[in-house]
Amino acid sequence: MDLGLIGLGKMGGNMRERLRRAGHTVVGFDRNPEVRDVDSLEEMLERLPSPKVVWVMVPAGDPTRETVRTLNGLLSEGDIVIDGGNSRWTDDQLNADLLAEKGIGFVDCGVSGGVWGLENGYALMAGGDKKHVETVQPIFDALKPEGEFGWVHAGRVGAGHFSKMVHNGVEYALMQAYAEGWELLSKVDEVDNVTEVFRSWREGTVIRSWLLDLLVAALDEDDHLDQIAGYAEDSGEGRWTVEAGIDNAVPTPAITAALYARFVSRQDDSPAMKAVAAMRNQFGGHATRTAPPPGGDVSAD
Numbered sequence: 051m052d053l054g055l056i057g058l059g060k061m062g063g064n065m066r067e068r069l070r071r072a073g074h075t076v077v078g079f080d081r082n083p084e085v086r087d088v089d090s091l092e093e094m095l096e097r098l099p100s101p102k103v104v105w106v107m108v109p110a111g112d113p114t115r116e117t118v119r120t121l122n123g124l125l126s127e128g129d130i131v132i133d134g135g136n137s138r139w140t141d142d143q144l145n146a147d148l149l150a151e152k153g154i155g156f157v158d159c160g161v162s163g164g165v166w167g168l169e170n171g172y173a174l175m176a177g178g179d180k181k182h183v184e185t186v187q188p189i190f191d192a193l194k195p196e197g198e199f200g201w202v203h204a205g206r207v208g209a210g211h212f213s214k215m216v217h218n219g220v221e222y223a224l225m226q227a228y229a230e231g232w233e234l235l236s237k238v239d240e241v242d243n244v245t246e247v248f249r250s251w252r253e254g255t256v257i258r259s260w261l262l263d264l265l266v267a268a269l270d271e272d273d274h275l276d277q278i279a280g281y282a283e284d285s286g287e288g289r290w291t292v293e294a295g296i297d298n299a300v301p302t303p304a305i306t307a308a309l310y311a312r313f314v315s316r317q318d319d320s321p322a323m324k325a326v327a328a329m330r331n332q333f334g335g336h337a338t339r340t341a342p343p344p345g346g347d348v349s350a351d
Contacts, residue, residue: 051075051188054094056117057107057135058085060335061161064168065107065134065193072192091124101128103186110137110286118145127153130182132189134159136218138290139211142177146207155182158207159190160214164334171195175202175217177209212294219291219305221261222284226308228265229325236274236321245269261329268328279339280323282312282330 051074055066058080066076079094080086088094095102102125106117114137121131131149133142137158146156156178163172172193176183183190183203194201204213235244249266252258272278288309295302315323330336 051186052098052103053077053189054079054098054102054104055107056080056091056094056104058082059107060165061163061167061172062107064165065105065161065172068168068171069189069192074189074192091120095124100126101130102126103130103132103189105132105134105189107134110135110141115141115145118148122148122152122154125149125152125154128155130155130157130186132157132159132186133211134161136160136214136285136287137211138286139177139208139215142208142211146178155179155185156207157182157186158210160210160217161193162214162217166333167193171200173200173217175204175210175213177204177211177213178207215287215290215294218285218287219302222288222291222308222312223304224259224261225326225329226304226311226322228262228329229322232265232269232325233322245273261333264329264332265325268325268332272328275321275324275328277340278324278327278331280315280320280327281339282315282323282326283336284309284312288312 053069053074053076055062055076055078058066058078063085066078069076077094077097078085078087079091083089088097104121104125106114108114108117114133114135118131118133125131131154133145133156139158142158149156158177160175161172163170174190174194176190180203190201202213204210232244232248235241235247241247245266248262248269252262252266268275288305292302292306292309311322312326314320327338331338
């Protein structure tokens with residue numbers, strides 16, 4: 051299958067490679083001339099057969115909205131646009147309605163997998179009309195992990211990004227629980243080897259997970275996380291999950307507390323946030339901040 055891919059950053063570039071390994075033809079465009087295959091969107095579309103399929107993998111918000119508007123002016127009836135970024139789900143219907151005026155299909159797709167997706171595959175949550183999803187199914191099949199799981203047509207337009215939003219909210223809460231456990235174990239004199247305690251949890255326990263594996267990997271690199279500041283950003287999806295809970299009268303105390311803990315981390319050098327920052331770096335390549343010297347300021351790493 052032929053695909054145009056806009057955005058070749060940490061995830062987009064690896065997705066291009068995974069698709070090519072599966073035998074698909076991918077024409078990639080990015081503002082960075084060192085990674086792109088073509089120099090313009092127009093050139094990218096010229097190299098795609100019709101009907102065309104274009105995957106948008108750029109930052110959420112205005113960059114995605116502007117890209118969709120530009121594609122609306124360049125594409126034709128029967129073409130399909132996939133938004134695989136972390137867009138807010140409320141944007142999806144607006145984008146779908148805009149494209150539908152010209153008979154262009156739209157699929158929103160939440161993507162999880164971070165920097166490990168090239169080898170392990172990406173968990174995909176799609177929303178959109180069944181016929182549009184079925185048309186691009188070969189792309190989803192190539193990107194998803196091997197095996198039975200890792201892919202879902204979650205529902206109508208907006209369902210993919212809504213599902214990914216809730217996924218990230220759950221991720222916040224899980225990471226916070228591991229981080230608080232790490233801080234408590236590190237605090238007491240009775241436990242001599244915190245890293246090995248976490249390692250022992252990786253098999254046979256009810257709390258084993260990939261996030262736990264990643265935390266152990268981070269602790270192997272820096273046993274006390276001395277090189278990481280206790281400062282963690284939020285991507286926005288945790289906030290949206292909390293807001294959706296409020297809108298639908300669904301209590302989300304664990305997710306909300308985890309979000310607020312990240313806010314707290316920006317005021318003090320929180321030990322628990324060192325663990326959260328370390329896990330974010332492990333699974334997504336997110337930047338960490340170097341721990342400051344006494345009395346010093348943190349700096350981006």
